[in-house]
Amino acid sequence: MERFGLPRWSVRPAAAAAFAVHVFTACGAGCALVALLAAAGAHWSTMFAWLGLALAIDGIDGSLARRLRVADTLPRWSGEVLDLVVDVLNYVFVPAYALVAGGLLPPAAAVPLGLVVVVTGALYFADRRMKTADYYFRGFPAIWNIAVFYLFLLKLPAWLAAAIVAALAVLTFVPVHFIHPLRIARLRMPTMAALVLWALLALVAAWRNLKPSSWITAILCILAVYFVGIGFLRRHHP
Secondary structure: OHHHOOOOOOOOHHHHHHHHHHHHHHHHHHHHHHHHHHHHOOOHHHHHHHHHHHHHHHHHHHHHHHHHOHHHHOOOOOHHHHHHHHHHHHHHHHHHHHHHHOOOOOHHHHHHHHHHHHHHHHHHHOOOOOEOOOOEEEOOOOOHHHHHHHHHHHOOOHHHHHHHHHHHHHHOOOOOEEEOOOOOOOOHHHHHHHHHHHHHHHHHHHHOOOOOOHHHHHHHHHHHHHHHHHHHHHOOOO
């Protein structure tokens, strides 16, 4: 075990628990691979199901790491770097492939916009100032998994979808604020309730092959406006 930088489990059970958190985070990379395989077969609902599982892992692992003091227990292993690697795969790379291959964009614009997504997304995750002190994101936080989910859900005209992708790419570098729904203090309870409702309805949408009832689509859109709106409110209430 020493060659992995880990003590013997019988001596340091805390190290075993801490490393298990890293393994849990790394499982998100496995989700990305399976999601990509699904996307390659145009199984978009399956792709989003795996991306959703990766999103759930990403929402849980940070709390586990802080609770178990993983950074102090295993200083050799960077949970922050691991998290960023997994996030780039699930939030940027796989959604960019779906964007290019899913027929959502004008054919001539699909590959160029896919390149824009991966390049701007990679730059965003390298930004040391991507978050404010109160856990808001600066700029569009490269959550292309969510953006592409809505494009598949709404089935917009190709030119409009292309315009939205271009606008979000630009917003990556604009100092507007987007919430981190699990960590902000302001409006925490309604935001958590909205997040749970969004997750349930998104799961139903994926289960129904991205063709849910119109009321489900409407509520998902309203929730998107809510999440974006909180970020804009922060600009006027520092």
